[in-house]
Amino acid sequence: MFDYETLKLIWWLLVGVLLIGFAIMDxxxxxxxxxxxxLGKDDTDRxxxxxxxxxxxxxxxxxxxxxGGAIFAAWPFVYATAxxxxxxxxxxxxxxxxxxxxxxxxxxxxxxxxxxxAWDWGLFAGSAVPALVFxxxxxxxxxxxxxxxxxxxxxxxxxxxxxxxxxxxxxxxVVSLSLLGLQGATFLAHRTEGTLQLRAKLAVSVLAIVxxxxxxGAGVVVWRIDGYVIQSIPDVGGVINPLMKEVVRQPGAxxxxxxxxxxxxxxxxxxxxxxLLALLAVRAGKTLxxxxxxxxxxxxxxxxAGVALFPFILPSSAMPKASLTAWxxxxxxxxxxVMLWVALIFTPIVLAYTSWAYHVMSGKVTxxxxxxxxxxxY
Amino acid sequence: MIDxxxxxxxxxxxxxxxxxxxxxxxxxxxxxxxLVAMESVYVLTGKExxxxxxxxxxxxxxxxxxxxxxxxxxxxxxxxxxxxxxxHYVGDIxxxxxxxxxxxxxxxxxxxxxxxxFGWQRLSKPGHLLVTTLMxxxxxxxxxxxxxxxxxxxxxxxxxxxxxxxxxxxxxxxALVFSHAAQAKFVHTVSAxxxxxxxxxxxxxxxxxxxxxxxxxxxxxxxxxxxxxLAGALSVIVLGDESGYAVSESQKSKLATIEAMWETEPAPxxxxxxxSINEEExxxxxxxxxxxxxxxxxxxxxxETLPGIRxxxxxxxxxxxxxxxxxxxxxxxxxxxxxxxxxxxFRSLEKDLGYGxxxxxxxEDVRQATPEMIRKAAHASVPPVTTLFxxxxxxxxxxxxxxxxxxxAFWSSARNNFQQKPWLLKWALFFIPAPWIACxxxxxxxxxxxxxxxxxxxxxxxxxxxxxxxxxxYGSLFGFVGFYTLLLVVEMYLMFKYARLGPAVLQPNKx
Numbered sequence: 001m002f003d004y005e006t007l008k009l010i011w012w013l014l015v016g017v018l019l020i021g022f023a024i025m026d027x028x029x030x031x032x033x034x035x036x037x038x039l040g041k042d043d044t045d046r047x048x049x050x051x052x053x054x055x056x057x058x059x060x061x062x063x064x065x066x067x068g069g070a071i072f073a074a075w076p077f078v079y080a081t082a083x084x085x086x087x088x089x090x091x092x093x094x095x096x097x098x099x100x101x102x103x104x105x106x107x108x109x110x111x112x113x114x115x116x117x118a119w120d121w122g123l124f125a126g127s128a129v130p131a132l133v134f135x136x137x138x139x140x141x142x143x144x145x146x147x148x149x150x151x152x153x154x155x156x157x158x159x160x161x162x163x164x165x166x167x168x169x170x171x172x173x174v175v176s177l178s179l180l181g182l183q184g185a186t187f188l189a190h191r192t193e194g195t196l197q198l199r200a201k202l203a204v205s206v207l208a209i210v211x212x213x214x215x216x217g218a219g220v221v222v223w224r225i226d227g228y229v230i231q232s233i234p235d236v237g238g239v240i241n242p243l244m245k246e247v248v249r250q251p252g253a254x255x256x257x258x259x260x261x262x263x264x265x266x267x268x269x270x271x272x273x274x275x276l277l278a279l280l281a282v283r284a285g286k287t288l289x290x291x292x293x294x295x296x297x298x299x300x301x302x303x304x305a306g307v308a309l310f311p312f313i314l315p316s317s318a319m320p321k322a323s324l325t326a327w328x329x330x331x332x333x334x335x336x337x338v339m340l341w342v343a344l345i346f347t348p349i350v351l352a353y354t355s356w357a358y359h360v361m362s363g364k365v366t367x368x369x370x371x372x373x374x375x376x377x378y
Numbered sequence: 379m380i381d382x383x384x385x386x387x388x389x390x391x392x393x394x395x396x397x398x399x400x401x402x403x404x405x406x407x408x409x410x411x412x413l414v415a416m417e418s419v420y421v422l423t424g425k426e427x428x429x430x431x432x433x434x435x436x437x438x439x440x441x442x443x444x445x446x447x448x449x450x451x452x453x454x455x456x457x458x459x460x461x462x463x464x465x466h467y468v469g470d471i472x473x474x475x476x477x478x479x480x481x482x483x484x485x486x487x488x489x490x491x492x493x494x495x496f497g498w499q500r501l502s503k504p505g506h507l508l509v510t511t512l513m514x515x516x517x518x519x520x521x522x523x524x525x526x527x528x529x530x531x532x533x534x535x536x537x538x539x540x541x542x543x544x545x546x547x548x549x550x551x552x553a554l555v556f557s558h559a560a561q562a563k564f565v566h567t568v569s570a571x572x573x574x575x576x577x578x579x580x581x582x583x584x585x586x587x588x589x590x591x592x593x594x595x596x597x598x599x600x601x602x603x604x605x606x607x608l609a610g611a612l613s614v615i616v617l618g619d620e621s622g623y624a625v626s627e628s629q630k631s632k633l634a635t636i637e638a639m640w641e642t643e644p645a646p647x648x649x650x651x652x653x654s655i656n657e658e659e660x661x662x663x664x665x666x667x668x669x670x671x672x673x674x675x676x677x678x679x680x681x682e683t684l685p686g687i688r689x690x691x692x693x694x695x696x697x698x699x700x701x702x703x704x705x706x707x708x709x710x711x712x713x714x715x716x717x718x719x720x721x722x723x724f725r726s727l728e729k730d731l732g733y734g735x736x737x738x739x740x741x742e743d744v745r746q747a748t749p750e751m752i753r754k755a756a757h758a759s760v761p762p763v764t765t766l767f768x769x770x771x772x773x774x775x776x777x778x779x780x781x782x783x784x785x786x787a788f789w790s791s792a793r794n795n796f797q798q799k800p801w802l803l804k805w806a807l808f809f810i811p812a813p814w815i816a817c818x819x820x821x822x823x824x825x826x827x828x829x830x831x832x833x834x835x836x837x838x839x840x841x842x843x844x845x846x847x848x849x850x851x852y853g854s855l856f857g858f859v860g861f862y863t864l865l866l867v868v869e870m871y872l873m874f875k876y877a878r879l880g881p882a883v884l885q886p887n888k889x
Contacts, residue, residue: 066480076469083458
């Protein structure tokens with residue numbers, strides 16, 4: 001149905017959709033987890049927060065799992081190179097995520113305050129650490145990652161974990177942490193009431209401003225650093241491997257796509273619109289609109305980064321020609337085609353039953369509800 | 379050359395994390411259907427005790443499920459972190475069922491788990507039953523797709539090597555999905571899960587009956603578990619036999635190893651019940667045999683012979699020599715991909731490429747391989763026999779013992795006299811660990827038995843790892859094992875505590 005080049009482009013978009021789905025869905029329960037020790041002043045407050053996402057966090061986490069699986073299936077080069085190269089960064093994320101399933105499930109199984117406090121910190125770490133590391137990882141994509149490929153396509157990483165934690169990448173970490181925090185805060189503003197809701201609304205204002213400052217700051221830095229440009233590449237609709245192209249580094253090159261196609265500037269603009277919408281709507285008491293605004297910000301921040309990098313996925317600072325791109329890091333035609341059909345059939349089904357689940361569990365979670373259902377709730 | 383310590387540590391880490399994961403998976407697979415059965419009775423009869431059964435066993439299900447998810451996260455990413463070359467080399471095929479698993483199965487299971495626990499007051503009775511059913515269906519579909527992925531590692535169908543991208547690529551998706559190895563493995567594995575779930579419920583119910591607490595609750599749970607467990611135990615054995623047949627088609631080395639069959643015997647070959655294995659001299663010092671049994675099980679015929687380990691090693695030595703030519707031909711065709719003559723030469727040797735790669739454990743350049751290296755590689759092309767032989771017997775022995783237990787439990791529940799048989803109740807209680815031991819032994823047979831390959835005949839294990847340091851691997855191995863062990867202790871503590879509390883945890887003093 002589609003030619004290989006179009007399929008490669010579609011899969012770049014689909015991986016983007018999965019990352020955006022992750023940020024919007026798992027993002028809001030990670031945001032709630034991040035805000036848990038900050039907004040939850042007593043055990044009941046914290047249980048209100050936890051139970052606002054309790055029926056959904058598990059399903060939402062599958063956006064992350066499926067994102068990993070989709071990168072494996074569609075971009076095996078990226079899956080292999082990125083996760084083995086940034087070994088300790090990914091392991092840090094995984095170890096932090098371990099706290100979530102057990103934290104949610106076990107926390108309220110015993111009344112002991114020390115037990116509960118320990119799991120609360122576990123839930124905080126399980127939410128805040130991945131939210132931070134994702135931004136740090138994206139930041140390092142803009143700087144280039146020090147890996148090389150040998151003739152058999154085996155990848156070698158020559159950097160260290162600590163080198164990932166450079167100032168620019170940490171600034172990107174602030175972007176992602178405040179972005180997912182904003183998702184959580186708008187969600188809490190919508191699903192809670194009373195003083196907890198007031199604190200959530202305050203968090204929305206703070207996080208929206210932090211997000212816009214950090215996002216703008218990151219944009220300024222990206223303007224000043226060297227980007228990557230493909231100098232020559234064989235037919236992108238053909239069967240190629242990453243070592244068949246030539247790549248050079250040029251200052252400001254990450255803005256190239258926006259300069260070529262100015263309409264793309266509307267994407268980062270939506271980030272500002274979304275964050276401001278969240279901020280204003282929450283003040284006007286329109287909490288659902290605030291959540292939509294925050295979700296728009298998730299969508300456009302990720303898309304901005306993706307479009308700036310395009311067609312690069314994982315630029316290599318150690319061996320620029322080995323950089324992985326949407327043209328040469330993909331699966332075969334057969335796999336991309338099969339997986340496209342799978343995605344077209346099952347994504348709408350997933351969205352349908354997820355919406356139904358939110359519909360069934362809609363409404364505010366209150367302190368009274370927690371007290372009345374002590375044994376049944378998280 | 380790749381540091382063999384990196385390979386060994388990567389293997390230990392994968393084995394540890396996978397075996398940990400599979401502590402929690404089989405209980406999820408089986409208990410989810412038992413919840414469906416209990417809740418169906420509730421919806422049909424309206425008897426509240428069945429709702430309470432669903433909720434109580436559901437609580438234990440949740441305690442287990444949390445760690446299943448925790449340990450499962452690692453599995454989705456560990457191919458990338460620790461088996462990067464594997465991921466590159468076969469990701470085009472292997473990645474697909476993993477991604478489909480997320481989209482088609484794990485989303486369903488995880489979304490419905492939330493509604494299962496929190497939807498009791500918000501859903502109608504049939505609505506909640508539907509949720510429970512979809513949750514069980516999701517869990518089982520999940521297993522199907524994972525076993526399709528694993529089935530391909532055992533028997534790599536529907537794929538071909540692409541010299542330009544330097545990897546295996548998918549050629550026939552449906553061959554992958556409907557591979558005989560994958561289908562037999564799927565039913566065998568989920569059935570093992572059904573046995574695990576049933577024995578868990580049977581054992582804990584027996585304990586209540588022995589203590590004389592929660593009698594009505596325990597009696598009903600015992601009955602359902604006995605029936606479901608008997609069906610599961612029969613299925614696990616029949617499909618285990620089918621798996622054996624599938625293995626004999628694709629991996630003759632695994633079959634010869636689990637049978638400690640050193641020499642090719644006249645058909646139909648005998649089955650060693652027990653044997654004293656002598657790896658050094660490639661023979662058994664002595665063995666107790668059932669004549670003809672293995673040949674009949676593995677070939678479904680009386681005339682087909684099964685090769686012994688010595689013969690397989692000799693055959694593989696020939697393939698390794700031809701594999702050297704395949705590696706050389708591949709290097710040539712990669713320099714000139716348009717050269718049809720070079721491509722034709724490579725295609726004619728392609729089937730032995732993996733065997734040539736086996737030599738890379740001994741030399742970077744296969745042209746330099748000495749006869750000694752070739753002999754060593756051929757010897758290592760069949761895994762060590764002893765642990766495989768005994769773990770297979772452990773699995774089968776426990777499987778048969780569990781079949782006997784469920785048959786007696788089912789018989790007694792039909793005659794309604796199991797409460798008068800404390801020996802049966804004690805047997806069920808003390809046998810709770812049995813299905814787990816059998817499951818882990820089964821995975822040992824499947825995975826260690828495939829060595830020295832990650833993908834049989836295609837990609838040697840020692841080439842599959844990431845370019846990591848020994849220090850990285852010690853760090854992550856201790857991290858995983860330490861973290862998981864800590865969580866397992868917490869999980870067991872809660873499991874024991876809630877099992878002791880019994881259904882009273884829902885509403886005190888009810889049953």
